[in-house]
Amino acid sequence: MILIKNIEVFDPRSIGKKNILICYDKITYISQSISIPDKNFPQVEIIDGSGLKAIPGLIDLHIHINGGGGEGGFQNRTPELNLTKFTLNGVTTCIGLLGTDGITRNMGGLVAKARALQKEGITTYCWTGCYDVPTRTLTDSVRGDIVAIDKIIGVGEIAVSDHRGSHPSEEDLIHLACETRVGGLISDKCGVLHMHLGDGKKGLTPIFDLIDNSDIPFENLLPTHLNRNSLLSKQAIEYLKMGGFTDITTGIRNNGNDAMSSSQLYSTILKENISPYHVTMSSDAGGSMPFFDCKGNLTKLTIGMPSTDMDSVRESIERGLSMETALIPLTISPAKFLKFPHKGKIAEGYDADLVLLDSKLNIHTVISRGKLMVQNYKPLVYGTFEAR
Template identity: 80%
Template sequence: MILIKNVELFNPKSMGKKSILTCFDKISYISKKINFPSNNFPTVEIIDGDDLIAIPGLIDLHIHINGAGGEGGFNNRTPELNLTNLTLNGITTCVGLLGTDGITRNMGGLIAKARALEKEGITTYCWTGCYSVPTRTLTDSVRGDIVLVDKIIGAGEIAVSDHRDSHPSEEDLIHLACETRIGGIISGKCGVLHMHLGDGKKGMTPLFDLIDKSDIPFENLLPTHLNRNSLVSKQALEYLKIGGFIDITTGIKNEGDTAQSAPELYSKILKENISPYHVTMSSDAGGSMPIFDDKGNLTKLTVGLPSTDMESIRECIKMGLSMEESIIPFTSSPAKFLKFEHKGSLLEGYDADLILLDKKLNIHTLISKGRIMVQNYKPVVYGTFENS
């Protein structure tokens, strides 16, 4: 058991000063004051939270846990992420995925990496597939993967409007969305089709066409990278206004002529009186971030970092957003959208995934599934092959 005493709690709503008791992997009690019998009571680890802020652990729904890349050749394949790459950056739940390369990276390797991180101490899920359509699967279909594999919650990242995609037809996308949705219905999972939006001329047009010409609900579709240029950012606002849900990439900064940072686009969305529960944010960590010229030649290659999630929260607050508004896209919004029960909030009976921040919003302590993973700004639990 862990008792966090007298901490400022955001749920993500502000709840004032509270004490939080965790027991095994759950939050068992939240109150203004918690006392224990003096005799014959199990050992409780006590954390003084007087100068700290408690928020839910971050949910990153788009992260290349077993590496990605390869757009510049085999030497450009990005490495796998280690446990502390995630915990030191506040991530207690992640959804792993493949990207451009569905050949040298495959679903078997992705599932294995997800299970390894789960064993080491965080919660993991996966999207099935990669950029291409027909996409890569473990079973004979996307529907089969979602129904039969516990880790798989939907399909992604399927690429559209990108010179690296397989140019799926309108019928291809509708069929894939239907397969994903039905897999979710049968298995009780979210059944979301998670789509990568590139810099192509059509932007989000394929997504608008999918909505217009099929019966797929908005709740089964989640486009991402929508802050990458002015075209898709503008279309994202239109999509939100008709009821859609979007994911914004924290790893995309104000680079080039039209890219926007995640906090910048999010702030514009809130000013349009759009619910923050229609927005999620994710890092694209571990994924390559290539820059191509107008002829499709690779000119620069960087790697997404998990640190951009917490950096975006700090930037949101610096821009004048409240703590609640700033953390919703990383906590309660993805938990609700992806049907992660008992995640994304600090409530009794919920998973004991939480972050203790200092007044500068640096991570002082991170608890995942009731286990202290980071304490006094340093990891206390390492991945199997990490040097402690």
């Protein structure tokens, strides 16, 4: 049991100073005052929350947990992410996926890595597939993967408008979306088709066509990387106004190019009176961040990191957004969209996933499923093969 005393709570709404009691992996009680009996009561670890802020653990729905990359050759395959890459950056729930490389990376390895991270202390799920259509699966179909494999909640990341993808036709995308949706209906999962958008000329047009020419609801579609260029950013606002849902990549920065930072696009979206609950954010951590010239030649390669999630929260607040609004795309919004009923909020009965921030919004303490993972800015729990 853990008792956090006198802490300012953002659930993500601001609800003032509270005491939070955690029992096993759940938040059991939130109150102005909680007293622990002196005798005949189980041991309780007490954390003094004075001067700290409690926020829900971050949900990152797009992370290459077992590495990615390889566009520049085998030496550019990025390494697997260790546990503390998540916990030190406040990520307590993540969804792993494959990307460009569905050959040297595979679904078996992805699910195994997800199970390893879950065993080490955070909550994990997976998207099945990779860039290609037909895509890679563990069973004979994406529907089979979603229904039969507990970790798999949908399909992704399927490449659209990208020279590295397989250029799926409208019929391909409709069929894949239908398979994904039905798999979700059978298994009571979100059944989402998660699509990578590249720098191709068509932008979001294939998704608009999918909506116009099928009966797939917006709730089963999630395009991502929409802040990578001005065309996609403009189309994203149009798509949101139609009722769609979009994911913004915190790892994409505005470095004097055509891209927008996540906080910049998010602020622009909110000025259009679009609900923040139709927007999620994710880091694309673990994947390579390649840069190509106009001829498609690789010019630069970097790696995404989960730290960009909290960077985006801080930057959104610097832009004048409230703490609640800044947190929504990384907490309650993905929890609702992905059908995680006990995630994304600090409330009684919810999973005990909390991040405690200091006055500068640096991560002081992380609790994942009721277990202290980080305290006083240092890891308490390491991955199996991490150096202490």
